[in-house]
Amino acid sequence: MNEESVDVLVIGAGPSGCVSASYLANNNINVKIIEKVKFPRYVIGESLLPRCMDHFDEVGLLDALKEQNYEIKRGARFLRGDEVCNFDFSKKFTDGWDWTWQVPRAHFDNVLAEETKKKGVEIDFENEVIAVEFDGSNSKTTIRDIDGNIKYINAKYIIDASGYGRVLPGLLDLKKPSALPKHSSIFTIAKDINRPEGEEGTLITFDVVDLEVWLWVIPFSDGTTSIGFVGPTEFINSHKGSSTEMLEEMLNMSDFFKERFKGVPHLFEPKIIQNFSTAVKQIYGDGYIITGNSGEFLDPIFSSGVTFATETGLLAAKLVTRIIKGEEIDLDKEYVKPVQFGVDVFTSYVNEWYSGNLQKLFFHKPENPDIKEKICSILAGYVWDQTNPFITKHNRLVKSVAHLIDMGKEAKDL
Ligand SMILES: Cc1cc2nc3c(=O)[nH]c(=O)nc-3n(C[C@H](O)[C@H](O)[C@H](O)COP(=O)(O)OP(=O)(O)OC[C@H]3O[C@@H](n4cnc5c(N)ncnc54)[C@H](O)[C@@H]3O)c2cc1C
Structure with missing residues (x-):
């Protein structure tokens, strides 16, 4: 049949x-x-x-x-050089899973x-x-x-x-x-043989190594860890050699992770997705x-x-x-x-991430807890909450707050 x-x-x-x-x-x-x-x-x-x-x-x-x-x-933890920004889903604005x-x-x-x-x-x-x-x-x-x-x-x-x-x-x-800029990625799963003990070893981290280039580190409970770089397509393609060599070279850009992942075995030859x-x-x-x-x-x-x-x-x-x-x-x-x-909410946040405005909000110290809990809701995926002004005004609020930061405002005034 x-x-x-x-x-x-x-x-x-x-x-x-x-x-x-x-x-x-x-x-x-x-x-x-x-x-x-x-x-x-x-x-x-x-x-x-x-x-x-x-x-x-x-x-x-x-x-x-x-x-x-x-x-x-x-x-999730975001790093940029010595700067750190931790989001805790239990401290988000919208009700829901933490x-x-x-x-x-x-x-x-x-x-x-x-x-x-x-x-x-x-x-x-x-x-x-x-x-x-x-x-x-x-x-x-x-x-x-x-x-x-x-x-x-x-x-x-x-x-x-x-x-x-x-x-x-x-x-x-x-x-x-897509209307978004052309970005590509290279990634693999590593045997995390140098994984630090405790929470430090298992915390999901995004390491911003350049305005538009970042590394993800996603540890799994079986001792392996997903690692991958995202960046403009021409940046990814500017690295030469095999995909293993390309990834190894990019890892040197991460002061925080280069030692942990240098030369560790990979479960597969790093894959590249162009213009994703x-x-x-x-x-x-x-x-x-x-x-x-x-x-x-x-x-x-x-x-x-x-x-x-x-x-x-x-x-x-x-x-x-x-x-x-x-x-x-x-x-x-x-x-x-x-x-x-x-799609529109996430598009605004993706654009503001790569423009650097959102990174300004993330790494600004001291933190403004009110803004942070509202952005945390977005990072938790609750992007349809019409009571969250960082959602309803997604196309302008991040820009405005970044502008205030540029003008030297204190967190309490943001
Ligand atoms: C670099 C990068 C990093 C990412 N990181 C994350 C992340 O950390 N977290 C996250 O949530 N998302 C991430 N994503 C996105 C994620 O990969 C996808 O959004 C997700 O897998 C989509 O799920 P899906 O069910 O739509 O499709 P898929 O999971 O892709 O499933 C689709 C299925 O359809 C099957 N299929 C395809 N063609 C046919 C056909 N002709 N006939 C029958 N079956 C077919 C495929 O075999 C596949 O099994 C990332 C994407 C990229 C590019």
Whole structure:
């Protein structure tokens, strides 16, 4: 049998796809996931935000994750030379989770997929979506398995959660260039054999080595640590040699971490992702909705990727459930508007990070606790809180406060 019919076809079994499919299955919608590769599989994106705990909790995936003993993340540390700025999620403005995890994604995504299967969702691994035809909102999707066999799935709706695969944006010509500057990244997972004892060894840290260049250090509970540099594409490409040599050379820029990671074994040859920011012309159409990285990816500085993927995955699943049950939905109002709002807030913060204004706020001493708790909410992923002025006035407040700092104002006057 090479043809079957479902209510909803989900493309991709990453966090976005699993959260979507779990919600649909919990609501008795006939859903199937098609996943290109075999799990466990590596993907970048290991620092989560507290907000995504709400999503895993709501769809019943959280308990399985809690059993995995992942490294707990209670905040984040930013360094710039001798300057330090610590954020503690328990001191944030918005109510909500004040902790999350640092996760090796191959393991984490596999737990999510296995748990999603337990809800009755079939996942066809090593099956790739290669074409889609729409007839109104009904679709016929062509799938090729690893042996080259072709099958077809008829669906009333498609949720495209294909991440970097960007399946529907590719097939429907929806890709557009990101408005963000061209940044790239080089990263690996290191055996953290020089890890210091205690909290110092396990604290997630972002080390700003130049205005637009920073290093992430994300320690895992299994003794390995994700390390990676982000910077303008021409900066990353200006380093010569193998990717191991390039990363080693960049590590010399971090006074804080160069000794810890010098010459340590890597789990894999460092990978490079060039110009990682992506955008799309639209995030839904007749019979489909695009979630997570398949739509928009901005920048890793605020670790928002997985949380954005689960936020949009869950919202899309809720809306598609209502559509399948016969409701008329205004997707511009109920999907595009909130998603775009989140994208706009993070875009402002990404831009202000690389302009240096946000870094001014982070490292200004003495700190202003009132401002800090509001920015902490954003770093925790609670970017839809309309009572937080650093969210509602995202495009001007950071600039204004940075300007006051430049004028030599004291923290209490900010
Ligand atoms: C340098 C860098 C650092 C990052 N760091 C972080 C971080 O610290 N924290 C964070 O939250 N995010 C981070 N991200 C972002 C993060 O990687 C993504 O946002 C996140 O993985 C998106 O999840 P997803 O479920 O949308 O897609 P994915 O996790 O990419 O899952 C998509 C799935 O779809 C499958 N697929 C693809 N094509 C097809 C096809 N044709 N048919 C069937 N299946 C298909 C893929 O195999 C994959 O398993 C980072 C990104 C970059 C570039």
